[in-house]
Amino acid sequence: MKIALFGATGRVGQQLLRLLLANDCTVKALVRNPESLTEQDGLEIQNGDVLEEYAVANTIKGTDVVMSTLGTDKNNVLSTSSPTIIVAMEQENITRLITTGTAGILNARHQPEYFRFETNESKRKNTAAAEDHAKAYLQLQQSNLDWTIACPTYLPDGEATNEFRTEKNMLPVDGKQITTGDTALFLLHLLSTDEYTKTRVGLAY
Incomplete structure (x- = not known):
């Protein structure tokens, strides 16, 4: 399986x-600084920016x-790049998109008509990042893609344990954190299942 990967240096x-490389996938990774990745078998490094249409399409x-696994920034990189990615995928007749979000864009458990970041379930005072993630989510909702957004809660560095909980569109009850390793492992798992197509998935221990 050949994967186009954005956010490979995060x-x-x-x-x-x-x-991905350990599981016999080949990867085309778009990065702004090619020297930030080590050349290795199965990896094709693309030099460019996710805000550049040509770089994304290529x-x-x-x-x-x-x-x-792109994050956001003060320039709303997610909601700005999302339409470009959607168009490029449609032009190539590729339908499957697996991406990461934030737990803030899951439904609030006690007010499911709201995003978590819009209620007191979220402890973050600055909602700018969640707002950008929410815009990108709504753009995917309006597309014809088979998308899944993995939404981890507090995300410390750490290896995979393969022992975590998931819930569609909500954060698992009392979920406090999940490591970067287990988040990556869940993303890999999504390649082999359609269980979570067209949904957000809350991730936590």
Whole structure:
């Protein structure tokens, strides 16, 4: 399986890249600084920015699945790049998109008509990142793609344990954290199941 990967140099992205290559996938990874990745068998490094249409289209071309562990920034990189990724996938007739979000865009358990970041279930005072994630989620909702958004809660660095909980569209009850390793492991798992298609998935221990 050939994967187009965005966010390969991030905390989750690095672990996901390692898992993909270890599981016989080939990967085209778009990065702004090619020297930030080590050349290795199965990895094709693309030089460019996710905000550049040509770079995104070139990375997606010839792949089977698109995966993204991109974070956000003050320039709303997620909601800005999401339409570009959607269009490039449609042009290549690729339907499967696996990406990461934030637990803030899951439904609030006691007010499910709201995102968590819009209620007191979320402890974060600054909602800018969650707002960008929410915009990207709504863009995917309106697309014809078979998307899944993995939404981890507090995300410390750490190895995979393969012992964590998931819940569609909500954070598992009393979920406090999940490591970058287990988040990457769940993303890998999504390649072999359609159980979570067109849904957000809360991740926590």
